[in-house]
Structures are given as C-alpha cells and as structure tokens.
Amino acid sequence: MSTATEVSALARRVRAALRERHSGAVFGDLRVLPGGHSGLTYAIEAGPVAYVVKAVPPGRRPVGRNDVLRQARILRALAGSQVPVPGVVAVDESEPAWFAMEFIDGEATEPVLDEHRLDPLLCRERMLALAEVLRNLHGTTGPRPTEPLGPAAELERWSRTMRAVPSELRPGAEELLDALAARVPESIPATLTHGDFRLGNVLCRGARPAAVVDWEIWGHGDPRIDLAWFLLFTDHRNFPRLGRAVPGLPGERELLTAYLDGHPEPPALDWFRALARTKMAAIMGHNLRRHREGIHHDPDQERLPPTIAAMIRTAHDIVARRP
Numbered sequence: 001m002s003t004a005t006e007v008s009a010l011a012r013r014v015r016a017a018l019r020e021r022h023s024g025a026v027f028g029d030l031r032v033l034p035g036g037h038s039g040l041t042y043a044i045e046a047g048p049v050a051y052v053v054k055a056v057p058p059g060r061r062p063v064g065r066n067d068v069l070r071q072a073r074i075l076r077a078l079a080g081s082q083v084p085v086p087g088v089v090a091v092d093e094s095e096p097a098w099f100a101m102e103f104i105d106g107e108a109t110e111p112v113l114d115e116h117r118l119d120p121l122l123c124r125e126r127m128l129a130l131a132e133v134l135r136n137l138h139g140t141t142g143p144r145p146t147e148p149l150g151p152a153a154e155l156e157r158w159s160r161t162m163r164a165v166p167s168e169l170r171p172g173a174e175e176l177l178d179a180l181a182a183r184v185p186e187s188i189p190a191t192l193t194h195g196d197f198r199l200g201n202v203l204c205r206g207a208r209p210a211a212v213v214d215w216e217i218w219g220h221g222d223p224r225i226d227l228a229w230f231l232l233f234t235d236h237r238n239f240p241r242l243g244r245a246v247p248g249l250p251g252e253r254e255l256l257t258a259y260l261d262g263h264p265e266p267p268a269l270d271w272f273r274a275l276a277r278t279k280m281a282a283i284m285g286h287n288l289r290r291h292r293e294g295i296h297h298d299p300d301q302e303r304l305p306p307t308i309a310a311m312i313r314t315a316h317d318i319v320a321r322r323p
Contacts, residue, residue, distance in 0.1 A: 006058045014044055014053055014100060017090040022046040043103060051089065055098035062097055065216045070145070072099040074192075074218045077143050082136035084211050104211040106203030111246045112236040114200065120247045125207035126199055127234070127250055131258035133202070133209050134230060138191040138223040148190035148221045151271070155180055158279045165285030171309055176278060176316045183319060185268030191223045198233050228272035231255055232280065238314070240306035270318050277315035281308045 011030045018027070025047035033041045033052065042053040054068040062069060069091065078085045086101040109116050111123040149157070159177050162170060194201070195217030203211045231252045236243030250258070252273075256265065284304045291301040 003058075010042075010053075010055055010096070010098065011044070013092060014090070014098065015046075017092060018044075018046050018051065018100065021089065022049065025049075044100075050103035051100045052086065052103050053098055053100045056096040058096050060096075068099055069093060069097050071215045071218075072101075073143060074215050075101060078140065081140050083133055083140060084209055085215075086211050086213065104203045104213075106205045106210040108200055108203050108213070110198060110200035110233060111249055112233055112243045113239060120249065122207055123199075123246050124248045124250060126202075126204050126209070127255060128258050129207060130199060130202055130209055130230070131255055132261075133212065134194075134197055134226060135259050135261060137194060137197075137212075138226070140192055142192045142220075144190075144220040146220065148187075149219070150187040151222060151268075151275075152184045154222065154225060155184060155275060155278075158275065158282050161286055162278065162282040165282065165289050169285045169288055169305065169308065170281060170312060172312045172316060173278075173281065176274075176312050176319070179316060179319045180271070180274060180278065183271055185271050188222060188224070188266060190220050193219050193221045193223060193226045195219060195226070197226045197230050200233075222272075224266050224269055224272040225275075227256075227259060227266070228269065228276040229279070230259075231273065232276045238277075238307075238310065240310050241303050242307050270321070274315040274319040277311040277318070281311035281315070284308050284311070 015027045028045035030042040040055045056062045056066050072088050075085050075088050088101045090100040201214040202209045236245050288301045288304045290296045291298050
C-alpha cells in the first residue's frame with residue numbers, strides 16, 4: 001500500500017511526462033483502479049483523455065508481477081500488430097519505475113464465471129473472435145525474454161505450486177502429477193505467449209476485442225499452454241459451484257476449430273488440456289490456503305474445493321485417455 005506522499009510524488013512524475021502530449025491540459029489525480037494484480041494500477045485524466053498508469057510499489061524490486069517495464073516492452077512490441085493492445089505513451093525507468101498507456105473503453109467479462117447480463121450470443125461472438133486473436137499472437141514475431149520453457153519445465157513449475165498446497169485441499173493430485181510426468185510430450189516451436197489468455201483479460205467493444213490486457217506473465221514458450229488454458233473456459237461444468245451456463249457458448253472443439261483455421265491440430269493437445277486443469281487446481285488451492293492461513297482473508301475462497309477436486313479428477317481422466 002502506497003502512502004499519500006508516495007502517490008503524490010508518482011503523480012507529479014506522471015503529469016510531467018504527459019504534459020508534453022497535453023500542453024495546457026488540466027490533470028486529475030491518480031486514482032486506484034480496482035482489479036489490478038501486478039504492481040500498482042492507477043488511472044489519470046489529462047483534460048478529456050484518460051490513461052492507465054502501472055507502477056512498481058515503492059520499496060519493492062521490479063521483478064515478477066511487479067516488473068511493469070517488462071509489460072511495457074511487450075505492449076510496445078505488439079503495437080500495430082494483429083493483436084490489439086493499449087498503446088504505451090510514456091515510460092519512466094527511474095525508481096520506482098512506471099509506464100502509462102491508453103485507457104481503452106470496453107468490458108472484460110468471463111462468461112462462465114462472472115456475474116453478468118450479457119446476451120449469450122454476444123458472449124459466443126466474442127469468444128470466437130478471440131480465437132483469431134490468439135492465433136495471431138502465436139504467429140507474431142516478438143521479443144524472446146528467456147529460453148522457452150518446454151512441457152517438462154511447465155509441469156515442474158505447476159507441480160511445485162500444487163505441492164505447496166496442503167494435501168487435504170488437493171485430493172488425487174499426486175497421482176495426477178505422476179501421470180503427467182510419465183507422458184510428457186515433445187516440444188514444438190515456441191511462440192509469443194500471454195500466459196493467462198481468456199475473455200476475462202480482454203476488453204471488448206460489442207463483439208470485437210479492443211485490447212488484450214494483463215501481460216504480467218507473457219513469455220516465449222509453447223503455444224499449447226495458451227490454447228489449452230483458453231479452451232478451459234468454454235464449459236461452466238468445469239467449475240462446480242462457481243460456473244454458470246451460457247447457452248450457445250462454443251465448446252472446446254468448436255473453439256479449437258476456430259483457432260486452427262484449417263491448420264492441423266497441434267500434437268498432444270490433450271496433455272496440455274490436463275495440464276491446464278492442473279494449473280487451475282494449483283492456483284485455486286494456493287488461494288484457498290492463503291485464505292485459511294489468514295494471509296489474505298477472502299471467505300469466497302471457501303467455494304473452491306469442489307472445483308479443485310473436479311479439475312484434478314478430469315485432468316487425470318484426460319491424461320489417462322479415459323472418457
């Protein structure tokens with residue numbers, strides 16, 4: 001949590017940088033934008049124009065989710081591409097680092113998980129349109145920040161997260177991890193990846209995606225990671241006690257067909273579908289553990305156990321090739 005003095009100091013730096021674009025404009029105050037999961041996220045107005053500012057928390061190292069400059073780098077790399085992103089308008093690398101980007105007007109809704117009154121047909125159109133965006137992302141040449149993680153490294157990453165969750169919160173997880181480890185597929189050529197690609201991380205205007213946001217964990221890796229994660233959100237039955245039915249929403253097969261656009265299905269996709277469920281179970285188990293240990297009080301996390309169990313069970317069924 002930043003102090004008022006720290007926010008005021010950041011606001012002065014932001015206004016100074018944006019004044020070159022808005023000479024004579026009246027600037028508003030920095031106001032916190034809810035829902036941000038990386039660094040600090042604010043909005044600021046320069047006359048009639050709004051911007052989003054992402055900053056490293058004072059006193060924190062710019063690593064992981066706090067590495068806002070890394071996010072600015074991928075947004076700049078994708079500017080003008082077939083992947084819609086907010087335009088970056090200012091970057092300041094002095095500590096604490098920050099960058100400002102366009103405020104994109106739109107709504108980001110996860111149809112099967114969020115409370116909403118959207119027309120089911122609109123949800124369907126958005127999801128199918130987003131399949132094209134994901135295909136474009138995986139076909140875009142961009143920066144390569146690190147050596148790509150192969151399937152084995154991805155499994156190891158999420159196995160560590162899963163095993164940090166108390167065993168009683170993850171029934172059957174060890175058997176699942178063993179089954180995945182016994183069937184690790186070969187790597188395929190790496191691409192740009194978003195890391196959390198789904199409708200909830202895309203601002204839409206009408207049926208069209210206006211901007212893909214939340215690039216905290218982008219990378220250069222296996223495109224099947226993004227694809228399998230995206231497919232997971234097609235069916236509310238994947239999320240017991242959490243999901244809601246959306247009539248007409250494309251199922252996994254229809255969404256996969258839209259993504260492939262006539263190209264062959266990538267090999268071993270079922271293994272990655274199982275890994276996506278493993279990842280979701282590990283993340284939910286981690287959040288539930290934090291709540292129960294008093295690290296982050298959120299009673300809503302108590303709704304997660306049925307979904308965690310279902311994710312593990314269906315992942316094991318998929319990887320074992322049982323119906």
